[in-house]
Amino acid sequence: MAHSSGRSLAASLLLIALASVLPMVLQPYGIYLLSLWAVYTIAAIGLNLTLGFAGQMSLAHAAFVGIGAYCTALLGAHGVPFPATLLAATLLAYGVGWCVGYPALRVQGHYLAFVTLAFTTLVFLVLRNEAWLTGGIAGISNIARPRLFATPTAYLRLCLAALLAVSLAVWWLLRSPWGRAFIALRENPIRAMSLGVDVRRYTLLAFAIGAALGGIAGAFYAPLVQYIEPSPFALGFSINLLMMVVIGGAGYFLGPFLGALIAVLLPEWLRFLHDVYLAFYALAVILLLLVCPTGLLGLSERLLAQRGGRPAERADA
Numbered sequence: 001m002a003h004s005s006g007r008s009l010a011a012s013l014l015l016i017a018l019a020s021v022l023p024m025v026l027q028p029y030g031i032y033l034l035s036l037w038a039v040y041t042i043a044a045i046g047l048n049l050t051l052g053f054a055g056q057m058s059l060a061h062a063a064f065v066g067i068g069a070y071c072t073a074l075l076g077a078h079g080v081p082f083p084a085t086l087l088a089a090t091l092l093a094y095g096v097g098w099c100v101g102y103p104a105l106r107v108q109g110h111y112l113a114f115v116t117l118a119f120t121t122l123v124f125l126v127l128r129n130e131a132w133l134t135g136g137i138a139g140i141s142n143i144a145r146p147r148l149f150a151t152p153t154a155y156l157r158l159c160l161a162a163l164l165a166v167s168l169a170v171w172w173l174l175r176s177p178w179g180r181a182f183i184a185l186r187e188n189p190i191r192a193m194s195l196g197v198d199v200r201r202y203t204l205l206a207f208a209i210g211a212a213l214g215g216i217a218g219a220f221y222a223p224l225v226q227y228i229e230p231s232p233f234a235l236g237f238s239i240n241l242l243m244m245v246v247i248g249g250a251g252y253f254l255g256p257f258l259g260a261l262i263a264v265l266l267p268e269w270l271r272f273l274h275d276v277y278l279a280f281y282a283l284a285v286i287l288l289l290l291v292c293p294t295g296l297l298g299l300s301e302r303l304l305a306q307r308g309g310r311p312a313e314r315a316d317a
Contacts, residue, residue: 008253009171015257016167020160023153031152032224037264038159039221042166044244044256046213049170051242052250053179054206055186056104059238060116063123064093064211066233068218070127073140073228082146082223089219090212097211101204120235127230139229143222159220166213171253173209182206186251247288249295258296262288 019038023031047061068089075085103115127134134140149158173179181202184192193199222228240263248259266284270277292299 040260043217046210050210062237064214065218068215069222093215094212098208101207249297
């Protein structure tokens with residue numbers, strides 16, 4: 001586990017380093033896409049922690065990103081500095097995630113998916129209908145970026161710095177007793193309980209920490225696009241984040257990095273197809289999941305295992 005995690009961390013750091021030098025050869029839209037990749041990756045890391053490592057099915061991650069984005073936008077509009085809004089968004093999402101984790105103590109699998117889907121719908125309706133607070137369908141515009149990071153390139157580097165910090169923190173978490181408890185919870189909750197793992201506590205922590213990372217992603221998303229309204233935080237975004245985790249490889253540290261890269265870049269590469277590019281994007285995702293249902297990293301591990309003449313085994317197992 002340590003060796004594979006070390007290689008995954010090195011590959012993740014390499015991707016972040018590459019993204020930090022690409023602005024020298026990219027146009028503004030390319031810089032925006034890289035920033036979006038960094039934000040989506042942070043959100044997908046949170047979902048991967050909840051789903052891939054702790055085994056808790058969640059369709060609520062779009063709501064956590066929305067909570068972070070609106071918290072940042074509303075506090076920023078009242079002159080609160082970005083570091084304070086980032087902290088507030090993280091803590092708010094953490095607290096809400098802890099509360100959402102309580103149904104996971106009683107239901108699992110597709111039942112839990114329906115509960116978290118209902119929560120996402122509830123948050124979306126609040127964002128859309130409570131115009132006195134969120135601006136409703138008109139949204140919130142003119143969201144300012146931090147003064148020192150107002151240019152697209154500077155803000156990209158801020159997003160990459162946040163991604164780096166999140167990556168290091170999650171890598172440390174997964175190698176700690178907490179991470180081993182999450183994996184035990186995923187593999188067999190009853191056995192984990194018999195070994196002394198506090199299943200109730202770690203289930204709540206899996207939701208809360210994953211939600212906090214979603215809040216961080218939302219805090220960086222709002223100043224990136226500088227205008228937010230409820231639609232981006234509906235169920236479709238939760239499914240998109242789930243797709244990033246699954247395509248990259250659920251339960252692999254590097255999975256969210258690759259999944260977010262495909263989710264951001266593949267639609268852009270298919271735009272030459274004009275009106276039908278989204279249909280081809282959906283077809284490409286379906287074919288990708290048919291070829292490698294365990295994700296890109298699962299496929300690569302299986303191929304390496306077959307070449308080495310040994311059975312495939314997940315890096316975190």
